[in-house]
Amino acid sequence: MEIPQIRMHSQQAKIQIQTEPAQLHISQPPGDLTIRQPNAEISMHTRQGKLTIDQSQAWEDMDLLSAKKSIARNAQAGEQAAMQGIARRARQGNAFMRIENRTDPIKTQAIENAFSEQKRLGLAFIPSTFAVKTSYEPAELDIQVQTHQPIIEGSVNSPIMQYTPGSLETSLAQRPELTIEVVNTKI
Template sequence: MRIPQIQIQTIDAKIELEINKPQQSIEQPKATQTIEQPAAILEIRTTRGVLQIDSSQARRDIGMLGPLESSANYAEEGKQGALEGMARRASEGRQLMENAGKGQGRAIIQNIAKQNHGPHRVPFNIKFVPSVGSVRVDYTPGTTDINIERREPIIGAKVNKPIHDYTPGKVTSTMIQRPDVNIDVII
């Protein structure tokens, strides 16, 4: 006896896929930055130094006198000379008066002449001109005040957003062969 047989034939489905890949680009622009440094404020104040030199005593020591002082000195010397001359003549007159009649006669006048006109010794010594300390120097130093005002830098930074471009991918499918199932019964 024969048993019926089932014969099954299948045809697979065939699908064709067309794939377009996605495309992505990311670009990060640099940050925009500005830096500004304002100049510092600098103030300098100075006062001048004062130098005073007084050489009037040194000038007097070497004989350089002003006209007023010079004329006053000459007037004083003249006055002293006149007083000394009057005193000398009075002394000589007294000498003549006291010794007159004592038989000396001409000898008194000769003695007075010898006193006035003999060789006189001039004092000799070393003299330093001008004298030590005759020039006075006075100095008042000046001052310098410096004031600096620091100024902070001005920094500006702007972050730029990234540039993002994205094209999504696409998958397209096409059925090339349809699936099929054939069933036959063989007796």
């Protein structure tokens, strides 16, 4: 006897997926920075020092005078000597006028006029100590400095971004199939 049999053959569907990943590139350029430092301005003013040396006293101690000073000194010494002479003569004249006082003015005046005063002995330093006089005005230095702040300029650069979107594609790699057969089989 023959019995019909159904035979089924099936093939499943296969899905194929293709992906392209997204890409993101980020680069950060460095910032721009410029720094300028202006030079400082310096001004200096100097007043020279002044040294004064006065050695006129030393020259006078050595009797090395200028003509003007020598004449003035000798004129003063002559005037003083003349006044002392006049005073001595007046005193001696008055002593002669008072002869009645029983003094011996002739003898006294003879001794006074005959002998001059003796000079004193001793050391004399020529020129005398501290005869040269010095004075010094120190120099003055005035320094003016004008500083300037640095000039700083900076700018930020934005990041550079490049984005490529990804993709996704689906398709059937294998179509589904179903085959049905009716087969008669003998028993």
